Amino acid sequence: MSSDNRVTGLTSSQVQERIRDGLTNKLPKVPTRTFAQILRANLFTRFNAINAVLAVLVIIAGSPKNALFSGVIITNTIIGIIQEVRAKRTIEKLSLLNVAHAKVLRDGKEVSINIEEIVQDDVLVLVPGTQLLADAKVMVDSEFEVDEAMLTGEADPVHKKEEDDLLSGSFIVNGSGYARVIKVGAETYSSKIANEAKKFKRINSELLSAVNKILKVIMMLIIPVGGLLVFTQIYFTHRTWQEAIISAAAGIVGMVPEGLVLLTSLTFVVGIVRLSKWKTLVQELPATEVLARVDTLCLDKTGTITEGRLNLVDVRVLNGIAGNEVDEIMQGVAHGFPSTNPTQEAILEKYKSESNLEIINKIPFSSHRKWSALEFRNKGSWIFGAPEMILKDKYEDIRNIVEEEAAKGRRVLLLAKFTEGTLSEELAGKVEAVAMFLIEDVIREEAPKTLEYFRKEGVNIKIISGDNPVTVSSVAKRAGVHGAENYIDARTLPEDIDKLEDIDKLADIVENTTVFGRVTPHQKKLLVNSLKSKGHVVAMTGDGVNDVLALKEADCGIAMASGSDAAKAVSQLVLLESNFSALPEVVLEGRRMINNLEGVSELYLNKTVYSTLLSILFVILMVPYPFTPINITLIGSIAIGIPSFFLALAPNKERVKTGYLKRIMIVSLTNGGVLSLSTMGMFMYAYSTGIKVTQASTLGVMVAGGISLVVLLRVSRPLSKLKIALITSMVFLFSLAFIIPLGRYIFSLELASIKYSVYAIVIVILSYPIISGIIGLLKKIYYKK
Template sequence: MKLTLLKEFFAGFLRTRHFARHFRRLALLESMTDATVSREVPPTLAQTLVAAANDHPQGLMERLGAHADGLSEAQVQALREKFGLNEVEHEQPLPWWTHLWHCYKNPFNLLLTLLALISWLTDDLKAATVIFSMVVLSTLLRFWQEAKSNKAADALKAMVSNTATVMRRDFAADTSPVFGRFHASATQVQGAQRIELPIRQLVPGDLIVLSAGDMIPADCRVLSAKDLFVSQAAMTGESMPVEKFVRQIDPSATNPLDLDNILFMGTNVVSGAATAVVLATGNNTYFGALAQRVSATDRAPTSFQHGVNKVSWLLIRFMFVMAPLVLFINGFTKGDWMEALLFALSIAVGLTPEMLPMIVTSTLAKGAVFLSRKKVIVKRLDAIQNFGAMDVLCTDKTGTLTQDKIFLARHVDVWGEESEDVLEMAYLNSYYQTGLKNLLDVAVLEHVEIDRELQVGTAFQKVDEIPFDFNRRRMSVVVVEQDHPHLLICKGAVEEVLSVCTRVRHGEAEEPLTDELLARIRQVTAAFNEEGLRVVAVAARSMEAGDDVYSLADEQDLTLIGYVAFLDPPKESTAPALRALAEHGVAVKVLTGDNELVTAKICREVGLEQQGLLLGNDIERMSDKQLAKAIETTNVFAKLTPSHKERIVRLLKANGHVVGFMGDGINDAPALRTADIGISVDSAVDIAKEAADIILLEKSLMVLEEGVLEGRRTFANMLKYIKMTASSNFGNVFSVLVASAFIPFLPMLPMHLLVQNLLYDISQIAIPFDNVDEDLLRKPQRWQPADVGRFMFFFGPISSIFDITTFALMWYVFDANTPDHQTLFQSGWFVVGLLTQTLIVHMIRTPKIPFLQSRAAMPLMVMTAIIMAVGIFLPMGPLAHYFKLQALPSLYFVFLPVILLAYMALTQAVKGFYSRRFGWQ
């Protein structure tokens, strides 16, 4: 019977070997770029999307029950009851039983279960009980900690849900607990209300309004579009955005991803504007179908996970070498191979870092809870340790170093004189543009007096729009005033607007744009830039009436009217935050699309000393090898495109840095995805928040310093456990090898080793809450498996010296030198072994003198004191017989403090040498 169960266990173990990683997560959209995966959707879904693409808009609207002014509340409620919330099923929390299984199935728990099963099959029920207890304890602690952390994270994530602009009739804000507090404003638009709603509230038939930076919240059919470019890279792997149209150009297309007027959930708008009708939500979307097929796919392991895995396998390899060695030495010297086998199994259990998953999870979760109190959402627990390892922080300028409140400081003509005409032109452009939501436009539109003077809403009508994109860096609107010609008004970056201008307005007259005028214009704008003002050029052109559709080709032969200049002052927290990061070994590099003069001004104001400057044009001409070298000595990069930012971050990582990137715009999303840790803010565009690992709910950059320090505390506490476990386990095994070779009986029974190991593991539970020395927080920290191995070989044998001293004490002083007196010998080593193993917690947690120069947190002090008391109580109390121990003589407790003090003194001396030679961590 037992042999049959053993075979079944091994079969199950082999089946689960491919699922041994600690965390199984829903695959991100990035994992869907493989064509063989991305094409695997139900045929009915593909047919539905193709049919919707080729359907007449009016007929499609009727079939969906949609309305030109949006759905009514009654329709929405009925559709929501039918289709549910707009959420992909696999994004829901795991059922508790699935979560419990995920907490159990790590390599160490599987190994311990195997050892417990072997102990049971060999009739060692006590050993099997102790081992199984350790597995249950580790699993339940991790389950409880993760459940608590996930609950807190879910509550925080609800505060930053992405939204969509939706058209609704007779809308009433839903404040039910299901949807959370509604806080978006509603705007009346032609009998409908344009409102911002969490994307989970969308239903099929909803009309949505899209602009640059928006995430597509569901599968949609385009109803109107203007220069609409959508990034489908996550779906198809294509790096270039795809233009979407109102009509399907190729009616014979059958692949959903080739449809010209279908938008897919999870992709994002790069530029342009559109209205669209929702076709499908949640699991019924293309993304929902793909998510169900790739739900078993792992994310690529991070550097943090690689480090944990390397250390884990270092200890496991050590176990696979030492356990057989103990088996053969005891088998040959004692002659009892079954007893030797049980003893070797106990050694294997003692060498297994079974608490590592729980310690890692607990420390990361504690960090997440700490940061949540600072109003920081941690979307991925591993990001906390990356915070501590980060040695380079790349940051955008606008909205991150500077305030996200921009003021219109100047509106001047080409020569720098105040001009109301320029402000009027800029106002018309900002009022009628519907593309990229821009703080500059908000600042212009605050001048409501222009609205009254020009009677913008009645005297002018919008004809068309040429939306903003990051290549042109400008946008245009075309308006008409009663019977006047059409007027194209363009505003954007100075150089990009100048590139399409041929004339300059001088007073009431116009003159050609000559090289001399061009030089003078650049002097004027440079002077504004040096004042820290961001300059936007305004140009115009009269167009013959009659054409209602305009394109990029019409942005030519413009007349430069003047400039509007904006002041974007730095945040108050920027300068102290940058100083704090520098003090903690984090280099800050500014990556911005703005020009170099404004950037230099801001850098001076925040106290960031400029070290070299690279412009986007310089980067274009450099190879990866040249750029990788240049970025090491440069900390200011200006006039960058999104691809430039991503390239810089990628090469910094290739140079061996742990890179953080902080940004809040569409142009920051590629870099946020590439960085080791992406940081964004609650007010960022949807795609930036989605790409980030950490989201700041408050604008203070001082949170960054606190995040870095918390990441380093997290790492330091994880490393404590690994160092303690590695060194104490090595010392125990070394002592066992020595004792086994010279003592005619086992120096400690398998039960003793298991109980000792269980008590030691319990003492480690408080490590995530321990204090960390300030000295250990000054520099970035990373996983160094080689250092762990070296540390183990340095500090492990120290305990062996005092173990051997204890052997001699028990052998010669207390005459425990025959098999008849082995219980006394084993009891004496049990106490010394447990006490030294527990004291190592305090010795190795700091390079300083423990208890005097560096004191552990109270939970750890209390826990270790309790375990040491239990260790003495077991042989001295009424349970001694059950554990095959016996009471120790009084003289033993005279020698015990001497052994412990000598052990601490020698460990402290070795610590000093090791720290001077190799550094502490």
């Protein structure tokens, strides 16, 4: 490395030498499951094991056709493997698009490289929002404020000066400069942080938690109920052991919700594939579920509803200062820091040439102070930033001008001269306003249409920004934000909340305000928490390090790929093309998946509940169980399996509500209760009249299948032409099984006299109002609570 490595960094030959020595920042691959792990996870499940044992027993009992239910299990397993492999490939591909990059000095030039191309002794170029991708030391003339929360849990930024260590995984909050890499690869924190940001997660969610609870109960019931059913069928019904095994297998097969397990596990992995169409990387799988429930969306103005690009509209010189002097000073200010944020870029468009002024002291920009300062030899000290923060009490002198421009949607930045004091962060001295710089945001072309979509969908929009609230309000109006005139200056909000009444007061303010200006990063977090305290499900979009705290606190954090590494690392979703217009599609996809899953879950749990209750009832009655496995296959395929495939793909724009487990149990227990009692009643009536067991069983299948189709009709609401066609087709196919001889042979059906069939059809028809009435009553009782 050159002796002046602060300026030149490593040479190309030095980089190649370190690569040969293995001193690179090589990271482990994205930790998705291997194909072998996917195969094992989908094939070797408890439910598959139960079904495999039952299939073998049924075949041994001499009825191979009754083992057809195992074919459904094999199909489900294959589908599960295919879908998860697709998801694996998609997430790996998207993770490559989202790979972290670093800016380094090489051969005296600043270049951008990906994380694995960093070598030991590289000189990192660090600006606010940069994530440290390798351990480094601060170099001469550089100072930073660093967020080490992801490493230490400490929320307050840590000040770092020359020779201090910077740990990979931390973020630059303030300050710009250089750092030399001292550790790479496995010796740093970077691989752990990168993996945690990208890995294929299966974390808990309301949906997964509810399904797991249901499965635990089912597993607890299957063995004792199944064992008792086998015992009673052999010892109390005077049937052969083969007939008893086949009947008991039917009861146990019906209790296993294998389709629900498949559907739930695939919901999230399919979401990855679907959302990839919109260039959206899902970093935590249940994010789709959370996003589907979102009713409040917090947007950071810059980079979200605006392009993040600014235009310098005008420069207004104050107090008779010569314009050429202002230009000379701004030349030095514009080139005084290595950072190139959008504000600087707008200023640099006017002041492109390097400055000859010598800097002897400087204070970098801080999101808390909202200004930066430079002291030039022979030219004095100058401050540049938010007028109200610089002038303090004297701000009233220019307030009208600032607010007039802010009302036009322009940001006003002030250049001021600092005299009669020592330049420090306290600005304890005389400040004289010199010039105002008028800067305007460029609104994203797609923003108005996207914001209108959310308004129509009942999602509240909150604009949170560090800029002047009047300016933000004006920009929000131009973008079409409903209620943008309701704005507030966040400096009037409490910073520290330790009393219940203060929390409630803030929550009320946040509830009734649309635009928040001059918001600090800590306040952004408070605003998100306040919305959550009101029962809202909150999503937050952001692209800067100042958004990190709020992104971490939100129910769903959404980062723009063009934003900082910090924002992307803590978010659940990353919009890889920084395309705000993709958000409606992402929300729509989440709603479609979760709402449809809830409806389809009702079908699967209906079968589990009625099979469990029927098994218990027939253990108590000690009479032949009414079904064989092939009967269960018929009912499950026609009323559940085939239609659930189509219903899961149907459009559904309704916002998802909490309370999934209670809602699904209310309807499933009602459906299953009515169905099991109706089936038992029909079978026992027919059986008691002396007709053959196979005929009584056929009537039981007719009632169970018919009421299952009634449940399908309820789940399909609101009905559409396609849904009506689907239900009609399923009714027709179910009827064919009874009408044509081949159908009766395959599904072991034997019709009794027409009188019994009429009774069965009447029971099926009456089940609709009975189920609707009971569910309506139970929901009233539940919601009153």
